[in-house]
Amino acid sequence: MSVTIIGSGVAGLASAIALKQQGFEPLIFERTSEQSTTGIGAGIVLWPNAMFVLEQLGLLNKILKVSAPVKRMRRFNHLNLALNSMDIEALNLAAGFTSRSILRADLMAVLQAEARALDIKIHYNHELTDLAETSSGIRLSFNHSHSIYNCQTLIGADGRMKSTLRKFLLGDNAPVYQKFINVIGISNHISYRSSQDVLDYWGAGARFGIVPVNSESSSINNSPELASQANAYWAAGWYSAEKDSAAIDSQQLLNSLKEQFKNWPAPVKQALLATDHNTLKKLYIHDHTPDERWSKGNILMIGDAAHAALPTSGQGACQALEDAWWLAKITAEQEISPEAFTRFSAVRQSKTKAITQSGRAMARTIFNPDTEACKIRDINLSQGPQSADSTAIANFWMQGLA
Numbered sequence: 313m314s315v316t317i318i319g320s321g322v323a324g325l326a327s328a329i330a331l332k333q334q335g336f337e338p339l340i341f342e343r344t345s346e347q348s349t350t351g352i353g354a355g356i357v358l359w360p361n362a363m364f365v366l367e368q369l370g371l372l373n374k375i376l377k378v379s380a381p382v383k384r385m386r387r388f389n390h391l392n393l394a395l396n397s398m399d400i401e402a403l404n405l406a407a408g409f410t411s412r413s414i415l416r417a418d419l420m421a422v423l424q425a426e427a428r429a430l431d432i433k434i435h436y437n438h439e440l441t442d443l444a445e446t447s448s449g450i451r452l453s454f455n456h457s458h459s460i461y462n463c464q465t466l467i468g469a470d471g472r473m474k475s476t477l478r479k480f481l482l483g484d485n486a487p488v489y490q491k492f493i494n495v496i497g498i499s500n501h502i503s504y505r506s507s508q509d510v511l512d513y514w515g516a517g518a519r520f521g522i523v524p525v526n527s528e529s530s531s532i533n534n535s536p537e538l539a540s541q542a543n544a545y546w547a548a549g550w551y552s553a554e555k556d557s558a559a560i561d562s563q564q565l566l567n568s569l570k571e572q573f574k575n576w577p578a579p580v581k582q583a584l585l586a587t588d589h590n591t592l593k594k595l596y597i598h599d600h601t602p603d604e605r606w607s608k609g610n611i612l613m614i615g616d617a618a619h620a621a622l623p624t625s626g627q628g629a630c631q632a633l634e635d636a637w638w639l640a641k642i643t644a645e646q647e648i649s650p651e652a653f654t655r656f657s658a659v660r661q662s663k664t665k666a667i668t669q670s671g672r673a674m675a676r677t678i679f680n681p682d683t684e685a686c687k688i689r690d691i692n693l694s695q696g697p698q699s700a701d702s703t704a705i706a707n708f709w710m711q712g713l714a
């Protein structure tokens with residue numbers, strides 16, 4: 313049975329792989345000329361729930377080769393006061409799977425290679441512009457030579473910013489701007505080469521997070537444009553009530569970050585110092601308010617299109633992978649049908665809603681522009697429990713997976 317998927321990001325590719333393994337024939341339409349290997353997010357932490365899914369898809373060894381272990385998350389304020397930490401090894405132990413950091417380009421390369429190996433067809437340069445239910449199925453319109461394609465079953469994995477599927481299902485696809493900006497980049501600073509500690513610095517309404525990702529097999533380390541070793545990826549963020557419209561090039565952006573974070577602790581300055589400006593990307597951060605209308609008949613949306621959470625949740629790509637696993641599980645038990653899509657939505661909504669809410673709560677704490685409130689926040693955190701409850705986090709993230 314053929315299944316049409318819109319979008320070849322994490323959700324689209326992983327779902328196509330999972331469905332192909334169940335004997336379905338997925339066909340993907342992707343708007344880009346060639347799947348962008350960077351996408352949103354320079355890198356990702358694949359938490360144990362994502363590693364569980366990747367193992368189930370048969371991709372664990374390939375991922376292990378291009379990713380790196382992370383063992384601890386240490387949080388400080390911008391004056392280097394220790395706030396708290398998370399023992400990631402304890403989290404892994406409680407979950408039964410490891411946590412790995414990976415450049416997004418490498419995750420996409422593994423998924424793309426598997427799709428090729430499984431002979432999954434991807435039509436690039438096909439941006440879905442419209443869809444309609446007809447008496448004989450679903451009619452898709454693409455910008456590519458104004459082509460039309462008819463299908464019976466459609467899965468929309470077309471991301472958070474302008475999902476055509478979300479527009480069709482809800483009538484509105486506008487994501488919610490959450491009043492902070494992120495700039496992401498990749499650093500080759502030597503000090504991260506052997507580190508397995510995620511560093512997270514908080515200021516008043518600002519943040520700088522650094523994730524070591526050194527993996528010798530990483531594709532970026534063989535990239536001619538980025539000839540240097542990628543040792544860490546980072547994200548700088550700050551509160552911004554409005555989306556600024558200043559058009560600056562990546563070198564100017566890097567210079568402005570060096571100025572903005574010049575009084576922050578040494579690891580922040582080192583990360584910026586050893587960053588190639590070509591790796592920078594500036595993002596206005598949006599999510600979606602949870603909504604329960606994910607499917608209609610044989611049409612379903614998944615991934616960020618259905619449940620985009622803020623990067624402060626740390627779970628967006630992990631949840632996109634969980635969607636793939638659940639699709640495979642449900643379709644192994646019952647055929648793809650409107651009932652299967654309703655069941656998928658019912659199973660996935662409470663966890664993804666909780667993750668969206670946790671991302672928002674975390675963002676409010678971090679990107680609070682009130683300096684005095686942040687001073688109190690820092691004192692409370694530095695005097696509170698020094699370690700997060702790894703078991704509770706593991707239980708939450710592994711919920712439903714077995």
Ligand SMILES: Cc1cc2nc3c(=O)[nH]c(=O)nc-3n(C[C@H](O)[C@H](O)[C@H](O)COP(=O)(O)OP(=O)(O)OC[C@H]3O[C@@H](n4cnc5c(N)ncnc54)[C@H](O)[C@@H]3O)c2cc1C
Binds near residue numbers: 353356471475496
């Ligand atoms: C700054 C930042 C940091 C992040 N960090 C993390 C992290 O550490 N851990 C984590 O788990 N998650 C993280 N995320 C979230 C994660 O990147 C997303 O949740 C994940 O990529 C969602 O996958 P997706 O396939 O649903 O969407 P996407 O990856 O956005 O893929 C959508 C695909 O659909 C295509 N498409 C869109 N519209 C159309 C159309 N009309 N026709 C055809 N194709 C179309 C796009 O070109 C794209 O290929 C981060 C996000 C941001 C912004």
